[in-house]
Amino acid sequence: MNKTRLLRIVAAIFIALVAVTILRYILGFTPKGEIIKLDTGWNVSINSNTYENVDITKIYQIFDGKLQKNDRVSMWITLPDAGKLDFPVLHFKSRYTTLSCYIDDNLIYEYGLMDYADGKHIGKVNHFITLPEDYAGKTVRFTMYVGEKNPFSSLEPVTLGSQPDVERMLTHDNNQIIITGFFLLAFGLAFLCITLFFITSVPEVITLLIGSVFSMSMGLWLLSCYNILSMYMNAPDETIIEYITMYSMVPFCYVMLYLIQNIENKKLYLITAIVGCTIPIMQYILHFVFGIHLRSTLLLYHVDGLVGFGLIIYFAQKNLRKRDISSSSMIQMAGLCGFTSAEVVHLLFYFASTLLHISIYQPLEKGIISIGCIYFAMCQLANYLVNIAETYATKKENISLSHLAYADGLTNLANRAKSDSCLQSLNDTEDDYCIISIDLNGLKPVNDKFGHLAGDKYIKDFAKVLGNTFGDDTFKARIGGDEFLVIIKDSSVVDVSALIGRMNSALNVLNALYPEYRRSVSTGYAFRHECPGQSSHEVYLLADQRMYELKRKMHEELGMHMRL
Structure with missing residues (x-):
């Protein structure tokens, strides 16, 4: 067990002990008269x-x-x-x-x-x-x-x-049970709502849901076992709740084990689990259908519970030896072991008092089962936080990988693969759009005269100008060494010529500040309505054709041969 996992378990135990101790002190009692x-x-x-x-x-x-x-x-x-x-x-x-x-x-x-x-x-x-x-x-x-x-x-x-x-x-004598029981009910309900809210983003959500319902069942069992619910309902109903929730503990443990463990012999486990879960169902049927009271079949629960506890011990030692489950599952397993251990001690106290007539110190009995239940709840919370952290890290990693797959490494703009995907998506819309094809002028002479680092800086400086000129709602991509692409999806409210003029002005400012070489671009743009019934690829080709026409004119004016 690594230090981080051990620290989480110790923290859960510490929180449970501190909570019980503080609340017992707060709820101290001094009678006014003689008792x-x-x-x-x-x-x-x-x-x-x-x-x-x-x-x-x-x-x-x-x-x-x-x-x-x-x-x-x-x-x-x-x-x-x-x-x-x-x-x-x-x-x-x-x-x-x-x-x-x-x-x-x-x-x-x-x-x-x-x-x-x-x-x-x-x-x-x-x-x-x-x-x-x-x-x-x-x-x-x-x-x-x-x-x-x-x-x-x-x-x-x-x-x-x-x-x-x-x-x-x-x-006062039952304040541990009252505090723990109502805490488990409130915690389980809140945890259930939170889990349902994050159902799409939290992995292993089924285990978390089972854990929240199990926490509420524990709370009801504690409150009914020590006759706290009789303040709010008829005593026979409270006793029925006590046995229903107590008998349901075994199925909860079987289900949680199945969800969090790597089970090698699943067939044998499923047979054992089905038998273990069928026993309480049969006890409910005997009570509600045939009038055989739940308490009459208590021995079946004891046998069923001890078998379930044996399975938990088996898997716990297996996990410690092989470390074959995730951190999240290990935390839940720790919570399950903590609760079932407390429950077995509680059962031993029951046998000692009823069969051997040994007097049990009640605060000890109530304290052990309370700490076991709270420890289970704290492990549920720790497991949830671990899941959230792991989910966030995975999501961040996926975003990073996605960015690497579709981003240009030099400029951080979209790359050619992303631009192809964006162009394809335009075919599924009915809106008018504008595609701008942009080519940097003079990149090769800059590379030849000043080196590729200067050429890279030229490209990055232009990428910044491109980002400042066109807003975040505009798609911008570097699709080649000196080739760029801009897609304006809502072109009806945009003056494209003005934007291109502003981009050229920004480049002229850079030329004035850093005159070692001249920065300029050739541009061409086309609208969807200019190519009725044709794909976005045809619109792009029209924009690209216009860009090359402008580039040719610029070279002719300067008396230069155009580089193909």
Whole structure:
């Protein structure tokens, strides 16, 4: 990996870390009142079995097995006195269950019972349950009916405090996710619009488009995975978005790999990719057509995702060994590796907490996945900038090559090949035009007496006079050693004789300033209307004939033989 490429990757990581750190500092939080975490001391009943003094963050310890659909879980505790609270609330996060909340056997809150009765999907929900002012010393009871197999093995602590403090604390605890998620949505949308705007000038535009949509999908997944979208929509819809966007990650990775990699065995790769992309499609069909909830097929995603991650690792090490992809593709590959690595760590944390019941430090978990997503986005941006730079350089090189092909090396005017092309294009127009044939007088004597450098200067001085006399909208070319051509496409508004007179006057000024030799030209011009029904070549021949007639007269007046 060269230093420039390494610098880009390091810069992307640095930007991601700085952005997250600064925003966490800005969004710091200090509660105005007391906030109490209720995690221990609960009484819990599961169906007909009752347990005392349970830590709900380790509720798996009292399970005989996994919770099954339709199980009934009830848990209760006496509320402590948190002092004077403005708008006291309980915050509780349920997972794939209904929720009924009682204070001293009086129902004060209910969620999901209708959906549960209808067999609909019940997602993860943040509940903010308003308490009476005299809540202290009363018993709060949560009753839940399980809507999915194995909905949870632990629960987050129930939070008691004033509503503004509890809500702000929840926002603060998830500010990394909120910032990253909304940034990815905004970045992906803006990047998509920019990419579509430059679709004709940016190579590998398909990869850039896929990357922008992938960024938006990442943002939606983050916001729904940590229940941020539930502030704006129904919880079941949020959970569906979570699984749809999560399952779509694998197809995105397969498509991006196909676009940026040099794949040797394409047949084998396409078979693997088709299977990998078909799995989430089948999961969507099972959910929306047959009512088999997306969460029920989560194991398929885990297997599919690990296979996809293995492919990314394979191609990454292949790129490092062979260096067989472009700088642009290498940047995108780095972004893909960064995100998928963070996603695998996130998956390992999930297995550790659900299967091994290992407590994971939440800021670490959220920080790793946030940095992985932002790093992917920064690599997309770096890739776009590299594409723009390479496109600009290629365009500049093409213009330079085109100029070399059609420009006269001495005068920088158009050459004979370009003039032939311009003459041919005149046949496709209906406008009147004028062709001026110009021949330098006395170039050979200047070369013989003063040398070819002086002759070249004579030619270049005349080219400047020609450029100053005729505007930028007029075609000017050097078609031979001392032969020049001018084409005026809109001759109806131009006084050609006056322009030729001004050109001769400019040459006379040069003769007065530099009298070592005399500069002059012979000219002849013709209009299209003088050759009705004939091609531009015939018009040029008429102009050339008139030029030679003028040259002959000039030589006769000077008593010189005309050089053919």
